[in-house]
Amino acid sequence: MINVNQHTISETQILNEMQYHPADDHRAAMVEAAQSLIIGELLQQRAQALNINLDTHASDTDEQRQNKLLEKLIAAEVQLPRASATECEHYYQQNKPKFTTPPLIAAKHILLAAPSSDEKARSHALNQAENLLNALSQGASFSELAQQYSKCDSAQLGGQLGQITKGQTVSEFERQVFSADVGLIAHPIETRFGYHLVYVDHKEPGLQLPFEAVESRIEDYLNKKVERKAIAQYIQLLIADADIEGFDFNVSSSPLVQ
Structure with missing residues (x-):
């Protein structure tokens, strides 16, 4: 009580x-x-x-x-x-990175699917991804290989994912793709879905919003x-x-x- x-x-x-x-x-x-x-x-x-x-x-x-x-x-x-307006502007100046538009990328990918719990399938998918990556580096068509091998719905579009902003894809994919340069990423990206081969077509950095x-x-x-x-x-x-x-x-x- x-x-x-x-x-x-x-x-x-x-x-x-x-x-x-x-x-x-x-x-x-x-x-x-x-x-x-x-x-x-x-x-x-x-x-x-x-x-x-x-x-x-x-x-x-x-x-x-x-x-x-x-x-x-x-x-x-x-x-x-x-x-006050002065306090608001001071906070803005001290925290500018918080006030930007989200970065955008345009990319395409090839997904070699394999469950994370299946070690044999993962090993096979990685081996296949490395072989395809070698072919791409020697001039093979990304679109044709995506249509033939990718297990993502985007395969019918040659692997095109369109424009992507942060938060739209799984973190392990996003982390590497948004930090990559334009062009073919030189290694397979491992995610919970399998291995991805990615070509970044375009990058648009986030823009600073005015106060x-x-x-x-x-x-x-x-x-x-x-x-x-x-x-x-x-x-x-x-x-x-x-x-x-x-x-x-x-x-x-x-x-x-x-």
């Missing part, structure tokens, strides 16, 4: 709350559930002290109601600074960062001012104070 400013939170309430706090073990789930209930009670008590009423919907979950209440309390009691194009995004990010810090500090103050019995509150471990 826990008392929060003379209000009791029962063990039954904590056990019911645990279903919303999956954790590695029973005790951790119980701690998180208790923390959540304590913070919720403190928010309710503070709202009552300030005569703040909360408009809720029947479909709102406890978490949604708690978040709405927290928003009203922050609006009533915390003066949140807003990021004006991302200013609103940066402002929103910085404002949200300040808001998260303010919420953490506000909850810490509520806990510090409260009379809590039956629970050793560790603020930093609360999911609401991250």
Whole structure:
């Protein structure tokens, strides 16, 4: 049993709350559930002290109601600074690589398919890939070999994959293709699907976006960062001012104070 400013939170309430706090073990789930209930009670008590009423919907979950209440309390009691244009531009200058268009490549490939669990098939596919790579380096038609040997749907298009951006292919393929120069990659690329022979037709590097194009995004990010810090500090103050019995509150471990 826990008392929060003379209000009791029962063990039954904590056990019911645990279903919303999956954790590695029973005790951790119980701690998180208790923390959540304590913070919720403190928010309710503070709202009552300030005569703040909360408009809720029947479909709102406890978490949604708690978040709405927290928003009203922050609006009533915390003066949140807003990021200035100067601060936004400073952040832009310090983080320019974050604000670029994604790089593009145009490439074609030949897939020699082999399951990753079949060592014999993998060995055969690698041997075949090396033979085809040798043929390509001596002037063989990439398109014809793709149509004949590739096990990818792109074989019917001579292996053409079209334009690719990062995130569209598996990581082991992407990592090597985007770092390669234009032309035939001089070694087979191994992925979970087998071995690939790749010809990079064209590369378009990511372009730097101007500050004006991302200013609103940066402002929103910085404002949200300040808001998260303010919420953490506000909850810490509520806990510090409260009379809590039956629970050793560790603020930093609360999911609401991250």
